Amino acid sequence: MIENETSRREPSLWKRLTSLLATVSGNLYLIWGSLLFSVLSILGAWIPPRGNWVFQMARLWSHGLLLFSGVRLDVEYVEPLSADQCCIYMSNHQSVFDIPALITSLPGQTRLLAKQSLFRIPIFGWAMKAGGFISIDRKNRSKAKESFNSAVSRLKEGSSTLVFPEGTRSLDGELQPFERGGFLLALKSGLPIVPVGVIGSMAIRRRGSYVVRPGRITVRYGRPLRVEDFGVRGKQDLTQRVREEIAILAGLEP
Numbered sequence: 001m002i003e004n005e006t007s008r009r010e011p012s013l014w015k016r017l018t019s020l021l022a023t024v025s026g027n028l029y030l031i032w033g034s035l036l037f038s039v040l041s042i043l044g045a046w047i048p049p050r051g052n053w054v055f056q057m058a059r060l061w062s063h064g065l066l067l068f069s070g071v072r073l074d075v076e077y078v079e080p081l082s083a084d085q086c087c088i089y090m091s092n093h094q095s096v097f098d099i100p101a102l103i104t105s106l107p108g109q110t111r112l113l114a115k116q117s118l119f120r121i122p123i124f125g126w127a128m129k130a131g132g133f134i135s136i137d138r139k140n141r142s143k144a145k146e147s148f149n150s151a152v153s154r155l156k157e158g159s160s161t162l163v164f165p166e167g168t169r170s171l172d173g174e175l176q177p178f179e180r181g182g183f184l185l186a187l188k189s190g191l192p193i194v195p196v197g198v199i200g201s202m203a204i205r206r207r208g209s210y211v212v213r214p215g216r217i218t219v220r221y222g223r224p225l226r227v228e229d230f231g232v233r234g235k236q237d238l239t240q241r242v243r244e245e246i247a248i249l250a251g252l253e254p
Contacts, residue, residue, distance in 0.1 A: 015213075018070060022212040026069030026205075033068070037061040038127035045130035051159065054131025055109055062100035070214025071097060071204055075105040077221045078249075083108030086160050087192045087224055090182055090242055092250045093164040094173055095201035101217045102162060102196070110160040113151060113182065115167075132159065136181065148185065155189045165242070169207040175243065175252055183239050192224035195242050197249025220249040 037057045044053040066073055081087075089110065091102060103110075112128075116135040119125040129135075134151045155161060163182035170176055186193050199218040205211065222245050230238040240254075247254040 019211065019213045022068075022070040022214045023210065026065065026212040027210055029065055029068040033061055033064050034124055037064075038123045041127035042123070042130050045127075049158075051111060051130075051132035052109055054127060054133075055103075055111075057127075058103050058131070062103040065100045066097075066104065066217075069097070069204065069212050071101075072216045073101055073104060074216060074218040075221075076218065078223050081107045081194065081221055081224075085192075085224075086155060086158060087194050088155075088182060088186045088189070089160060089162045089194045089196050089221075090165050090246065091162070091196035091198055092175060092246050092252065093166050093169050094198065095169060095205050095207065097201045097204045097217060098164075098169075098198050101198060101201060101219050105219045105221075106160070106162065107221075108160060109158075110162050111154055112162045113164075113185075134161070148181065148188075151185055152188050155185070155191055160191075161185070165239075165246075170202075171207055173202050173252070175247055175250075175254065178239055178243055180235065180239070183235055183242070186227045187230075187235060187238070190227060192226050193238075193242055194224050195222040195245035195249060196220065197222070197246055197251070199250055222246075222249050 037060060041054040041057040044057070047053045085108070089102070089106065091098065099112075111131070112133045113136055114128065114133055119128055119135045132154055134154060151161060163185070165178040165182050166176040167179045168176070197220040199220070200215060201217050204213055204215050204217065225238070225241060225245070227238060244254045
């Protein structure tokens with residue numbers, strides 16, 4: 001009887017200890033690793049083509065954050081994706097760990113559409129700007145239009161773009177309403193949309209929490225969807241199709 005109780009307690013104790021270690025090491029890396037790679041990004045940002053050096057630094061930062069947080073990453077493709085193919089990746093968003101999981105696994109050079117507040121963070125925001133990442137100001141329509149035109153130009157320069165159509169992280173893990181910006185970007189640029197499903201990131205670290213629980217994240221890349229099959233007037237149908245595909249890949253309700 002005593003042995004059974006002890007065996008039940010040990011896994012729980014081990015989980016608490018590993019979570020404590022991952023929380024300390026992961027959050028310390030999030031602060032100091034972000035600072036280090038942001039500085040390296042800024043120093044090498046002049047190396048042409050613009051943004052490629054910064055993206056490589058972002059990959060190294062992502063690998064480090066997953067490592068120091070005890071996160072294992074599995075990547076699955078419905079069909080092979082070319083690193084040279086420009087497209088717009090759209091993913092569900094549940095945790096801060098979605099970003100390193102995606103940056104680590106993206107097939108080729110990609111820029112992130114991110115909220116403007118991230119660009120205001122000293123050094124880190126400067127690195128994002130130096131890398132050609134695109135800020136979105138949802139409160140200012142004129143600036144939002146300027147950001148949209150900038151995003152279209154970046155796509156024409158040969159880089160893919162990562163978009164979280166929900167706009168922010170989900171609190172319950174379910175898909176939130178999709179914003180239209182990413183879909184207008186796809187229709188304007190004519191580039192295909194690749195739906196992506198991220199599984200397991202919320203269990204690693206939930207929104208509003210600093211606790212890190214080591215575990216596994218799975219990233220599933222779907223088939224590219226041709227936007228020309230929908231047309232400008234088919235934005236609603238395109239949005240619904242992408243939502244369904246992301247939900248299937250992430251194991252969620254549409």
